[in-house]
Amino acid sequence: MNIARIFAHRVELPLHEGSYKWSGGKSVSVFDSTVVGVETDTGHVGYGEVCPLGPFYLPAYAEGVRAGLRELAPHLLGWDPRELAKLNHRMDAALKGHPYVKSGIDMACWDLMGQATGQPVCTLLGGRFGESVRLYRAISQEAPEAMARKVMGYVAEGYTRFQLKVGGDPDVDIERIRAVRAMLRPEHRLVADANTGWTLHEAKRVVRAVRDVDVYIEQPCLSYEECLAVRRATDHPFVLDENVDSLDMLLRARGDLAMDVVNLKISKLGGLTKARQARDLCVSMGIAMTLEDSWGGDIVTAAIAHLAHSTPEEFRFTSTDFNSYVTVSIASGAPQRENGFMAASAGPGLGIRPRMEVLGPRVVDVS
Ligand code: MG
Secondary structure, eight states, X not given: OOEEEEEEEEEEEEBTTSOEEEGGGEEESEEEEEEEEEEETTSOEEEEEEOOSSTTSSSOOHHHHHHHHHXXXXXXXXXXXXXXXXHHHHHHHHSOSOHHHHHHHHHHHHHHHXXXXXXXXXXXXXXXXXXXXXXXXXXXXXXXXXXXXXXXXXXXXXXXXXXXXXXXXXXXXXXXXXXXXXXXXXXXXXXEEOTTOSOHHHHHHHHHHTTTSOOEEEOOSSSHHHHHHHHHHOOSOEEEOTTOOSHHHHHHHHHTTOOSEEEEEHHHHTSHHHHHHHHHHHHHHTOEEEEEOSSOSHHHHHHHHHHHHTSOGGGEEEEOXXXXXXXXXXXXXXXXXXXXXEOOOSSSBTOOEEOHHHHOSEXXXXX
């Protein structure tokens, strides 16, 4: 089985809530996602998806996915998609960096591996732990009362974990955290994710002002050093995200005890192969994880479900069902949230089938 063609479709994913806002006034109303297909000489096709959180979150942008695929794909024709370590080694030799470009190809090759073996990807990633995967709901940045109202709605839908988008005016962020926590029950978990938006003095003011509140603090500042300083100034459980984009950074952060939970995003790390490597290392080191991606539709959600479901439950802090945030379904068979949980498909591969009528024409086609 060898790769004969790599292609991609561009698809727009509008949001049910109209827009998604986070630190520094950043917002997206329609996500630009890329569905990647890897076709073999045996006639099998595997699918992956890459959807950056706009061009201003991580060093990634939607058109960059497509440009990167055109650059990288010719180097992979004739290679066996089931030899995932070899394929990743090849991708890293042919294109330095740009992990998000590689993520969709790697995901599609896991889908192919599942089809070739008749196994779901979660089985291939280590096995299915437990019945389902617990989800969090991200609460877009708005006025404190509006965020509190939104959280109540999502509690009613069955969510038990919430991630508040803060990283704005620190005084308003303090109100946001207090207003939302007041709506929650003790067993609910609340994360205040600043997405690098506070300067060091702002972060220190916020954590001191909410010292009596049961809340996790995620990625308060831009640099790792600033985050470490905040971490050492607070006893809130602490999550690192944007700074941990490699095994090097994961090991460094572990060495400094810089976090209690780490946020692993599939495309930030370069695909399921590398996310699994980081995940397994975290399990070995006893670090809990948020397992997710930057954004996406049904295919990314399926990949998240397989990665999370193959992780021991005590190390899964939370995951995301991005397909429930968007108005367009790009594939059948993807996990559907039930009471704040989802489950990986039991079918072969990722267990999804793209809706070709939604995807439209190919924008990348290399054979
Ligand atoms: Mg985050």
